[in-house]
Amino acid sequence: MRIFGIDPGSERTGYGCVETDGRLARLVLCGAISVPAAAPFPQRLAHIHRELVTLLHGCTPDCVAIETLFHAANVRSALKLGHARGVAVLAAVEAGCSIVEYTPAEVKRAVVGYGRAEKHQVQQMIKLLLGLAKPPAPHDAADALAVAICHLHSLPPPSSRIPSGTRIPGPGSRAAAAKPRSWRQYRPPTIG
Amino acid sequence: MRIFGIDPGSERTGYGCVETDGRLARLVLCGAISVPAAAPFPQRLAHIHRELVTLLHGCTPDCVAIETLFHAANVRSALKLGHARGVAVLAAVEAGCSIVEYTPAEVKRAVVGYGRAEKHQVQQMIKLLLGLAKPPAPHDAADALAVAICHLHSLPPPSSRIPSGTRIPGPGSRAAAAKPRSWRQYRPPTIG
Numbered sequence: 001m002r003i004f005g006i007d008p009g010s011e012r013t014g015y016g017c018v019e020t021d022g023r024l025a026r027l028v029l030c031g032a033i034s035v036p037a038a039a040p041f042p043q044r045l046a047h048i049h050r051e052l053v054t055l056l057h058g059c060t061p062d063c064v065a066i067e068t069l070f071h072a073a074n075v076r077s078a079l080k081l082g083h084a085r086g087v088a089v090l091a092a093v094e095a096g097c098s099i100v101e102y103t104p105a106e107v108k109r110a111v112v113g114y115g116r117a118e119k120h121q122v123q124q125m126i127k128l129l130l131g132l133a134k135p136p137a138p139h140d141a142a143d144a145l146a147v148a149i150c151h152l153h154s155l156p157p158p159s160s161r162i163p164s165g166t167r168i169p170g171p172g173s174r175a176a177a178a179k180p181r182s183w184r185q186y187r188p189p190t191i192g
Numbered sequence: 193m194r195i196f197g198i199d200p201g202s203e204r205t206g207y208g209c210v211e212t213d214g215r216l217a218r219l220v221l222c223g224a225i226s227v228p229a230a231a232p233f234p235q236r237l238a239h240i241h242r243e244l245v246t247l248l249h250g251c252t253p254d255c256v257a258i259e260t261l262f263h264a265a266n267v268r269s270a271l272k273l274g275h276a277r278g279v280a281v282l283a284a285v286e287a288g289c290s291i292v293e294y295t296p297a298e299v300k301r302a303v304v305g306y307g308r309a310e311k312h313q314v315q316q317m318i319k320l321l322l323g324l325a326k327p328p329a330p331h332d333a334a335d336a337l338a339v340a341i342c343h344l345h346s347l348p349p350p351s352s353r354i355p356s357g358t359r360i361p362g363p364g365s366r367a368a369a370a371k372p373r374s375w376r377q378y379r380p381p382t383i384g
Binding site: 040041042043045046049069071072074075076078079080081082083084085086087089090092093094099186 | 232233234235237238241261263264266267268270271272273274275276277278279281282284285286291378
């Protein structure tokens with residue numbers, strides 16, 4: 001089972017793919033798609049879309065997990081973020097993946113056990129959960145891995161997906177195994 | 193010279209293509225891409241993108257003009273609209289078109305002569321400017337044609353693009369020939 005997490009942004013889009021054998025979670029790859037700030041916005045969107053299409057083609061995930069947002073600093077930044085998220089969702093549909101979405105608070109609760117956790121806490125927990133030598137960087141990549149792991153935790157049986165010996169801080173993460181709702185759980189139409 | 197206008201929306205995306213010989217503006221086609229309200233959001237985005245790709249391939253416009261928005265009812269609706277607009281912009285980039293954008297007020301000023309014109313006034317002016325038998329419907333199609341015509345009016349020499357005998361109400365439309373700014377005027381990168 002492979003899950004590809006996306007943390008969309010108009011300037012930097014984080015991505016991270018994890019896979020599990022039903023017992024251990026393992027990092028497949030992670031990183032961030034950066035676009036030169038000087039590039040025209042349409043070109044940025046096309047770049048994000050193209051890079052994600054290539055990554056999804058290479059990773060062949062079963063599912064794409066993506067952060068959702070109901071809040072933004074203002075309407076203008078919400079519109080901008082919506083553009084980037086739109087082309088990210090499109091790339092996932094085109095790759096024939098199921099799509100699930102979780103709010104940032106759900107992701108933090110599932111990974112750190114606390115919905116208002118700081119970015120460095122998320123990075124540290126990702127390092128722990130995936131048995132990495134150092135926390136994933138940049139933080140966009142960690143955020144993308146976090147949303148992928150959040151979905152991993154929501155799958156039955158959740159207990160078998162935590163590496164043995166890893167202690168989950170607080171009662172949050174397992175109790176908070178968030179369930180994606182409405183279009184938040186999108187399955188590609190079957191053919192025939 | 194062919195201009196393809198888009199009025200993006202997550203439930204209905206209007207489109208309209210006009211062409212000019214430098215003197216008269218002529219309707220090529222117009223309509224609206226509707227998506228069943230019950231369809232999951234990712235599927236809607238993919239549908240909008242796919243339809244626009246097909247239309248742009250058929251129309252081979254020189255330029256895509258698209259409505260911009262800095263205001264929305266709230267952040268949530270701005271995010272939703274941003275998704276739809278994102279895949280529309282992507283379709284235009286993929287078609288190798290230049291992209292220009294105008295605010296709704298600029299479009300109304302250029303077409304009706306008044307930045308707060310009502311939808312039916314826009315429809316009536318489109319009918320007049322393109323010499324149609326009846327106003328284009330639905331209003332999303334008229335709005336898409338309006339943004340295309342707005343760009344037409346901004347091209348030099350603007351006076352030659354109005355059908356002879358058509359009176360422009362008020363001093364607005366020609367005076368207000370809006371100039372697209374910053375990424376609002378995107379040209380595809382040249383190869384080689």
